[in-house]
Amino acid sequence: MAGKVNRTSRAFIRNRGDAARAVRGIEKKLKAVTAELERQSEKALREVAEEIRDEALPLTPKDTGALRRSAFVDSQTTTNGAEAVVGFNKQGSGDADYAVFVHEMPATNTFTTPGTGPKFLQIAADRVQQRILAEVAAKMRKMFDGG
Numbered sequence: 001m002a003g004k005v006n007r008t009s010r011a012f013i014r015n016r017g018d019a020a021r022a023v024r025g026i027e028k029k030l031k032a033v034t035a036e037l038e039r040q041s042e043k044a045l046r047e048v049a050e051e052i053r054d055e056a057l058p059l060t061p062k063d064t065g066a067l068r069r070s071a072f073v074d075s076q077t078t079t080n081g082a083e084a085v086v087g088f089n090k091q092g093s094g095d096a097d098y099a100v101f102v103h104e105m106p107a108t109n110t111f112t113t114p115g116t117g118p119k120f121l122q123i124a125a126d127r128v129q130q131r132i133l134a135e136v137a138a139k140m141r142k143m144f145d146g147g
Contacts, residue, residue, distance in 0.1 A: 036143060041082035044139040046075035048132045049084035056124035060088070061102055062113040070096035088121065 053071050060068050067088060075084040089099035105118040 037140070038077050038082060040139050040143050041136070042075050042077045042084070044136045045082050045084035046073060048128065048135055049073045049075060049086040051131065052121070052124050052128050053086045055127055056086075056121045059116055059120035059123055061111045061116040061120070067096045067099055067102060070099060086121070086125075 050073050053073050057068055057071060060071070062068055070089040070093065071086075072088070072090045073084065073086050074090075075082070077083075087099075088103070089096040103118060103121060107118055109118070111117050
């Protein structure tokens with residue numbers, strides 16, 4: 001009948017106890033979705049950071065190879081969310097203490113390996129920039145679509 005509520009329907013909440021259980025169920029699902037979102041965000045950001053590192057390596061000057069070998073990627077989820085770091089000469093490693101100096105050299109310098117030079121990490125990040133958002137968006141869509 002039009003306009004009549006079916007009180008036996010599963011969708012009908014009969015009392016406050018039913019409402020409280022329904023809210024707890026929703027909260028539980030939201031927590032699970034949030035946890036998965038954080039895991040997927042860290043994974044996606046790490047993959048993008050690795051892509052930037054891989055793009056930067058052939059652009060990185062290679063006198064002895066130490067600078068290239070000092071490349072690193074770190075990722076983690078903090079209270080502020082997922083974060084990833086890509087760089088050279090991880091703080092305190094001492095592998096290539098000159099990494100920042102080489103990165104910031106004037107473009108007029110002559111480098112021993114053709115096709116390499118300053119701003120190697122910045123150039124790589126610029127090249128990958130558009131792919132970053134597409135990668136994260138695709139992973140989030142996959143997660144929410146049940147994939």
